[in-house]
Amino acid sequence: MRRLPTRPLAVLATIGALALTGCGTQTGDPGAQASSPGGKRTITAHKLMQLTEAHAATGMTLLEGPTFDADGNLLVVDVTAPEGEPKVMRVDVTEKTARTFHTDGRGTYTSAQFSPYDGRLYLTDFSGGEIVSLAPDGGDLRVFFSGPVDGARMNPDDLAFDRDGNLYISDSRGMTEREERGRVVRIDRDGEKATVLADNLAATNGISFDRDYRGLWVSELTQNRVSYLRLDGSGAVTSQHTAIQVDGGIAQTDSIAVDADGNLYQGLHGRPAMAVYDQHGERLATIEIPGRTSGLESATNVAITPGGTTAYMTVSGPAGGYLYRFDALAEGVRQSNGG
Known part of the structure; x- marks a missing residue:
């Protein structure tokens, strides 16, 4: 979950207030690549469509949590959408159309992912401190988890499922x-x-999770680093270390996705781009959007088509919320489909 233009305080003020109270295209090769200094690749992401404009009630829009459903539709959350406007959208990326999947008056949803256990869509409610779930058709809202953990209320941001359907949550307290x-x-x-x-x-x-579900990659926004948590067979942490220090300049580390080769796609808040690393911490590529970027200030997350390499990146700012498309370095898997 991230904000514009100075995420931590500005967006949370907006989110706190919320708790209390068209389509354009650009042609071109979505996988266009070029060399950049140091031999690293620059991969160009091209605009697919605009999903949202800044909301009058909140003064902003912030897209997050892209995830494909069983029918190949892409679900996207809008963190700052007010009641009555789409908080979760279902997007047909072929037809370039979007419609409301879910809205309510309670949640500040920052991520979305389908459970491998019961097939429901799970959403993290950052302000409410809850995890909720929806049926695959968008109905039957249920509170899955609420309340303090070890005496402290959560601010759940992103989530990942293990193979058995247990949830792993980044709590941004x-x-x-x-x-x-x-x-x-x-x-x-x-x-x-x-x-x-x-x-x-x-x-x-x-x-x-990493490619083999042996550990978790976790980004720490205010230190611009990615930590690696090694897990045992019961899901407990056996070791922890800083794995990647992201040189983001004014940008900060946002959401993470992992492809079939184990590469990490690190979203950036403060810059409409993503950094790609291999599992050993080598910077492989930067995903950039072309041309003028005025009004676009973050690339929060990405979903890579399961079994394919077409990737869809959520990009937001005062100019609105957009989907951009590019060719990923490897195929999409569960860890690059939501969270």
Whole structure:
């Protein structure tokens, strides 16, 4: 979950207030690549369509959590959408059309992913401190988990599922106070037990399993780093270290996706681009949007077509919320489809 133009305080002020209270295209090769300094690739992402404009009620729009459903439609959340406007949209990327999938008066939804256990769509409610779920058709809203974990209320940001359907949540506690109180929380698939796996992290944001489900990549927004948490067979953390230090300049580390080759796609808040690393921390490429970027200030997340390489990146700013398309370095898997 991220904001514009100075994410941590500005967006959370807007989100706190929320808790209280067209289509354009651009032609071109979506996989166009060029060399950049140091031999790293620059991959150009091309505009597919505009999904949202800045909302009058909130003064902003912020797209997140792209994930494909079983029919190949792309679901996208708008973090700052007010009640009555689409909080989750269903997008036909072939026809370039979008319609409301879900709206309500309660949630500030920052990520979305389908469970491998029950097939429902799970959403993190950052302001409400809850995890909710929807039926695949967008109905039957249920609260999956709510309440404190180890005595502290969550600010759930992104999520990832293990193969059995247990949830792993990036809890961004301490973000507004600029304190390192972020956590990684595991919630059993029945919602009955929540366990803190790691704490004292710097505004935990993106979270994704590695290719073999042996560990978790976790981005820490206020330190511009990606930590790696090694897991045992029961899902407990056995070791933890800083794996990648992201040289983002004014941009900060946002959501994370992982492709079939284990490459990390690190979203950037403060720049409409993504950085791509291999599992050993080598910078492989930068995903850029072409031309003038006035009014576009973040590339929060990406979904790569399951079994294919076409990727859809959520890009937002005062100019609106957009989908951009590019060719990924490898095929899409569960860890590059939501969260």
